[in-house]
Amino acid sequence: MNIGIIGSGTMGSGIAQVAATSGYKVKLFDTNQAALDKARVALEKILARLVEKGRIVTSEKDRIQANISYVETLKDLSDSNLTIEAIVENLEIKKNLFSELESYVSDACIIASNTSSLSIASIASSLQKPERCIGIHFFNPAPLMKLVEVVPAIQTSQEVLETSVKIIKDWKKTVAVAKDTPGFIVNRVARPFYGEALRIYEEGIASFETIDSAMKNIGGFRMGPFELMDFIGNDVNYTVTETVFTAFYFDPRYKPAFTQKRFAEAGYLGRKSGKGYYDYDKNGHLIQRDSVIQPENEEPLKQLIFNRILVMLINEAADALFLNIASAEDIDNAMTKGVNYPKGLLAWADEKGMDWCVSKMDELYNEYHEDRYRCSPLLRKMNNENKTFF
């Protein structure tokens, strides 16, 4: 099976490595020769390191490299069975590319996009045969992250969906099938992890450090929200939030925070700029602050913070299920495999109990009277019927 990948940047080169490692023949195309060269050199380095660590043998490295060819025209992808586009996030540019690509490939070729934020239906509309179009959304870095969201558009045929899922599973990835809605699963359900943390900070309830510590020490998250926003980049994370907020017709649940906007505007982007919510040295390592004087016993406060962020995440996951964005299994897999949450949010809801979830949401709503804190109808219904997700 031949795979064509368009765009040899961060994502395209990672996806090429994944497919080539599973024995598929890959052609990687980019309009920028320097980007192609960079991808080739980067892959050489990554594979050499894997050999050094004893993770693969030299013959394996050679085999993976031989599976990838670097091509200079779109027409070179004409013998592809599946193409995955990972170019700049711009609808018009993607549509023009798709329509040109369709004139070169066979009728049976699946044409996929790795877009994070554009609707698959709008991209598919540029094709003569829109039923062959689908979203195949990898996470960064593609070779390491287990999850791939597969997103059929309303035009996508069942056969294209099934074949795509089969191929991605063959690449040893966990597939979550998601409805073509803003943020798909992960970028939608994860919003409160950042948004509620920022809100708690803005209300003056706790510092970045205390909020991060609550999520790590009580919740078992690998990184706290502020550490994670610094890692992702405040510019990138803010843009995702704003895009999701706009796409959801300004639903207050996704409202971006001024704190993060100002950090992005000031150039306090996080690790990559040396300063964000924390300070970093030139290798991106955290510079420990002089110890800030903390109140004697912060445990009750941390418990409160953790409960508030967790219940907002659970509420978002339950609402995604309520609106048929994905199955309960796929929603939980998406969060554990796509963003390394310690537990699936719906399984966490079962553990905490539906009455706990509903009463925590109602407490927040009664305190603030904001639509942001409305409890998902599904949580309420399940509580009334004494049901669990699993």
Ligand code: NAI
């Ligand atoms: P990037 O900027 O690293 O790479 C994009 C590449 O596409 C560049 O090498 C550029 O020269 C090339 N390109 C631009 N226009 C082209 C065209 N018309 N034909 C061929 N090549 C062209 O971007 P990145 O981060 O790899 O993102 C690519 C896509 O993947 C975007 O749609 C993005 O939303 C999506 N995505 C990005 C993730 C991330 O964390 N970076 C995660 C998941 C999806």
